[in-house]
Amino acid sequence: MITNSRSSGADGMEMAINTRDLNLWYGTFQALFDINLQIKKGIITSLIGPSGCGKSTFLRSVDRINERLGYVRITGSVDVFNHNIYAQDVELAQLRKQVGMVFQRPNPLPISIRENILFGYRIHHEKGGKVSKGEADGIVEEALRQVLLWDQVKDRLDQKATMGLSLEEMQKLCIARLLPVKPSILLMDEPCSALDPKGTAAVEELIWELRGRYSILIVTHNMAQARRASEECIFMLMGRVVEHSPTDRLFVTPRHKETADYIEGRYG
Ligand SMILES: Nc1ncnc2c1ncn2[C@@H]1O[C@H](COP(=O)(O)OP(=O)(O)OP(=O)(O)O)[C@@H](O)[C@H]1O
Ligand SMILES: [Mg+2]
Numbered sequence: 001m002i003t004n005s006r007s008s009g010a011d012g013m014e015m016a017i018n019t020r021d022l023n024l025w026y027g028t029f030q031a032l033f034d035i036n037l038q039i040k041k042g043i044i045t046s047l048i049g050p051s052g053c054g055k056s057t058f059l060r061s062v063d064r065i066n067e068r069l070g071y072v073r074i075t076g077s078v079d080v081f082n083h084n085i086y087a088q089d090v091e092l093a094q095l096r097k098q099v100g101m102v103f104q105r106p107n108p109l110p111i112s113i114r115e116n117i118l119f120g121y122r123i124h125h126e127k128g129g130k131v132s133k134g135e136a137d138g139i140v141e142e143a144l145r146q147v148l149l150w151d152q153v154k155d156r157l158d159q160k161a162t163m164g165l166s167l168e169e170m171q172k173l174c175i176a177r178l179l180p181v182k183p184s185i186l187l188m189d190e191p192c193s194a195l196d197p198k199g200t201a202a203v204e205e206l207i208w209e210l211r212g213r214y215s216i217l218i219v220t221h222n223m224a225q226a227r228r229a230s231e232e233c234i235f236m237l238m239g240r241v242v243e244h245s246p247t248d249r250l251f252v253t254p255r256h257k258e259t260a261d262y263i264e265g266r267y268g
Contacts, residue, residue, distance in 0.1 A: 016041045016215035022076035031057045033239045044216045046230035053236045055219045100178030102188040106170035108161035121180035147176040168199030188218040235259045
């Protein structure tokens with residue numbers, strides 16, 4: 001494993017995520033090949049590519065979720081803000097605080113809306129004592145306001161989050177509950193794929209609102225979403241990165257034939 005690697009790009013900009021020669025195997029099957037990516041701080045980067053090309057695998061390797069499977073092997077390094085997250089002294093709890101993940105299907109906990117928001121915060125802060133009611137109220141309101149959900153749910157905060165919320169509201173809640181622990185990176189794995197067009201539009205708008213405050217890496221099968229919602233775009237094919245460019249350039253003048261074929265819908 002490589003440690004102490006630099007995470008600044010050629011232009012000296014601080015990188016949110018910097019991988020070097022990242023390879024990943026599920027048993028004997030290699031899912032990622034020599035991934036060298038520099039993902040910039042404070043912007044939205046989208047990750048596209050056909051089904052099975054390794055998008056989710058890559059995302060999960062930035063949060064160290066893959067290794068829960070005993071048969072996963074990883075070589076190379078992943079730096080998050082200059083620290084190799086695969087170094088021996090990394091605490092997973094600390095990493096999960098810094099890197100939040102949103103999944104395809106909204107997965108709120110079967111507890112109240114309010115407690116969903118406070119859940120992660122309590123885990124990270126309650127060792128030293130209880131969170132006061134006033135503090136908790138402030139945290140809940142701020143998180144829900146950031147995801148544009150406060151007005152819809154402020155009168156039913158004690159209602160179970162798994163009941164009575166639309167999928168769109170649930171997904172916004174799943175984003176909101178990451179915010180109180182102040183992550184610097186949000187990983188989103190097809191966060192709109194379970195939503196209808198209206199829900200997709202609303203959640204996309206929200207993701208755009210969060211730009212600048214967080215570094216966001218979002219996987220999507222929706223080309224229109226990638227074009228609208230991201231500043232840089234990465235195209236993967238069969239476990240490899242084919243192209244990583246400013247989104248406009250990738251869609252208008254792709255550098256590789258494989259990218260052009262994919263965005264024109266010839267496979268995928
Ligand atoms: N837990 C696992 N065990 C074994 N193989 C896996 C596992 N998860 C994914 N794979 C394999 O690794 C490859 C990449 O899968 P991954 O889920 O990362 O692709 P993806 O790009 O996210 O696809 P999709 O667009 O369908 O979500 C695929 O061949 C998949 O079958
Ligand atoms: Mg996937």
